[in-house]
Amino acid sequence: MKTSLETLEGLKRSLTVDVPIDTFNQKVDKIVKTMASQVSIDGFRKGKVPVSMVKKRFGDNAKSDAINEIVNETLVEALTDAKVTPAARPSVSKVDSKGKTNFSYTVEFEVFPEVKIADFSKLEVEQVTVDITKADEEKTLNGLQEQMIEFKPVKRASKEGDRVAMDFIGTIDGEAFEGGEAKDFKMVLGKGTMIPGFEESVTGVAAGKIVNLDVNFPDDYHATHLAGKPVQFVITINEVSSPKEPKLDAAFAKKFGEKDMDALLVSMKEQMRTEIDGRIEQLNKDSLFNALASANEFDVPQGSIDGEAQNLLAEMQERMQQQGQTPQMEMSASLFNDEAERRVKLGLLVGQIASDNQMQANMEQIDARIQEMSQSYGENAQQMVEYYNEDVSRKSSVELMIVEKMVQEKILESAKIKIVKKKFTEITERG
Numbered sequence: 001m002k003t004s005l006e007t008l009e010g011l012k013r014s015l016t017v018d019v020p021i022d023t024f025n026q027k028v029d030k031i032v033k034t035m036a037s038q039v040s041i042d043g044f045r046k047g048k049v050p051v052s053m054v055k056k057r058f059g060d061n062a063k064s065d066a067i068n069e070i071v072n073e074t075l076v077e078a079l080t081d082a083k084v085t086p087a088a089r090p091s092v093s094k095v096d097s098k099g100k101t102n103f104s105y106t107v108e109f110e111v112f113p114e115v116k117i118a119d120f121s122k123l124e125v126e127q128v129t130v131d132i133t134k135a136d137e138e139k140t141l142n143g144l145q146e147q148m149i150e151f152k153p154v155k156r157a158s159k160e161g162d163r164v165a166m167d168f169i170g171t172i173d174g175e176a177f178e179g180g181e182a183k184d185f186k187m188v189l190g191k192g193t194m195i196p197g198f199e200e201s202v203t204g205v206a207a208g209k210i211v212n213l214d215v216n217f218p219d220d221y222h223a224t225h226l227a228g229k230p231v232q233f234v235i236t237i238n239e240v241s242s243p244k245e246p247k248l249d250a251a252f253a254k255k256f257g258e259k260d261m262d263a264l265l266v267s268m269k270e271q272m273r274t275e276i277d278g279r280i281e282q283l284n285k286d287s288l289f290n291a292l293a294s295a296n297e298f299d300v301p302q303g304s305i306d307g308e309a310q311n312l313l314a315e316m317q318e319r320m321q322q323q324g325q326t327p328q329m330e331m332s333a334s335l336f337n338d339e340a341e342r343r344v345k346l347g348l349l350v351g352q353i354a355s356d357n358q359m360q361a362n363m364e365q366i367d368a369r370i371q372e373m374s375q376s377y378g379e380n381a382q383q384m385v386e387y388y389n390e391d392v393s394r395k396s397s398v399e400l401m402i403v404e405k406m407v408q409e410k411i412l413e414s415a416k417i418k419i420v421k422k423k424f425t426e427i428t429e430r431g
Contacts, residue, residue, distance in 0.1 A: 001074060002102075005082040010299050011110040014092070017078045018069060021060075024103035027066040028059075033052070035062065054218070067095055071105055086302035087112050115352040118295040120414035127284045127412075128420050128427070129344040130276050136424040140272055141265070145248065148255060151241035156208045158240045160190040164202050165239040170231050177226070183240065195221070202235060211235040232426050235416050272424075279427050288408055289346050308340035309333040353407045361402035366395050369402055 003017040036054045047333050049190040055062070070090060079086065090107035097103050147388050151163045164187055170180030187193060189203055197215035205211060221227040253264040306315040310333045317327035353359070370388050388394050 001078065001081070003078045005084060008108070009088070011113060011301055012108060013084060013086075013111055014093070014106055014108050015078060015084065016094075016104055016106045017074060018102040018104045019074060021097075021099055021101055024066060024097055026063045026072060027069055028062050031065050031069075032058070055206045063097060067092075067097065067105065067320060070103065071107075075107065084111060086110065088303035088307070099349075109329045110303050112348065113298040113300060115296070115348050117349070117353055117356065120411050121416070123291045123295055123411065123415040124362055124418065125412070125415045126287050126420055128280050128287075128422050130280060130422055130424055130427055132272055132276065132424050136272070137265075137269060141248070144256065144264075145246060145252075146254065146267070148246045148252065150244045150246070152244055153207075153239055154242045155206070156240065157204045158202060158237075160187070160203065161243050163188050163241040164205075164237060164245070165241070166235055166237050168233050168235040172226075172229055172231050177231075179223070180233075181230070188243075198233065201233075202237060205237050205240075207237050207239050209237045211237065211315040213391075242350060247357050274428060276424060283427070285404070285408060287410060288415075291351075292349055292411065293342060293345055296345075296349055298345075298348075299350070300341050304344045305337055305340045306333070308343050309336040312336040312340055335399060350404055350407050353410065354403050357406075357410060359403055359406045359410075361399045361406075365402050366398050368397070369398050373398075 004016045006014040039093045086109035090109035094106040220230045258264040313333040
């Protein structure tokens, strides 16, 4: 076997492989003989068809199968001989089976780039810190209190803070549209959950009244086929209910699984700290890795980008299904190319840094990380641990988390760090 490697544009490579023509011909003959024992042709019993007739009728199929077999049998060795590692499975671009001495095929593929890591000390990295204030705690407690508000029906016109139950139907040019009709829909006035004009139309209205509303969907409305269009709503008010705010006492605390208000406040503060720490950790990781990616320029295999873009599209469609939305099956994965390229690039960078510094996660670190992650699963913590223990391969994602953390710490040892203090609400209320 003889190989010839050619460098094409960027990361693309072309590898031509030559094998003796006798090898190909013998492969074809073997396939034809196998076919002869299996095919049925009028006038011949099964297994008694002359090989020459089978070759004449099915020769092209036999050659195609022989080509596939030779490529599958020789490609790994050929790549090893050429000292090249493809970033994705090579594709056959040319085949020559008519040579007198050699059968040859050519495959094209991309290789991974050579990654040389830029000096960490030249990186400028922003890292966020957050102090939780008394005002933050009070706002969070008010949120808990709001969750437990009870609504009692009243015989008066609605006002801000009331909950209004209604039926409505919306039409555009006299035609109903998907999502424009609801029965016994409940809305708390003052939350701004509906399109502009809708909430105002049912404020100051008592139960039993019918409201006719002409309004436009916002130009930036999320459903693009409705954006900016005029719509007519017929709204029937079924009930107006007034809020009754719960007292902050032991009975209130017990609704959240705590014995009294002191215990609830302690638990609430711990949860606030856990939530904000998790968000800060992700923000700081993104900031650091964005700086790392910007400081290291190199080409990324398009095949890897395409594969990651498909993963991102599948993740988005799965999230939509979980949220009860209809996945947009016509959406192209190429819309995710920028984020896919970033992820692939960071994967190569993290892998190279880990390799350069011999960073590895041992099983003790992995198991400890799994135990730490399980704490957020409450009663299902042990079930989560068992999920990872049932199949060792599942721990690879946890191993990657640990190695990424090692890489972060290594970079932060030398990078120029700018500490930025932000408010609790700046982090928790961001999209």
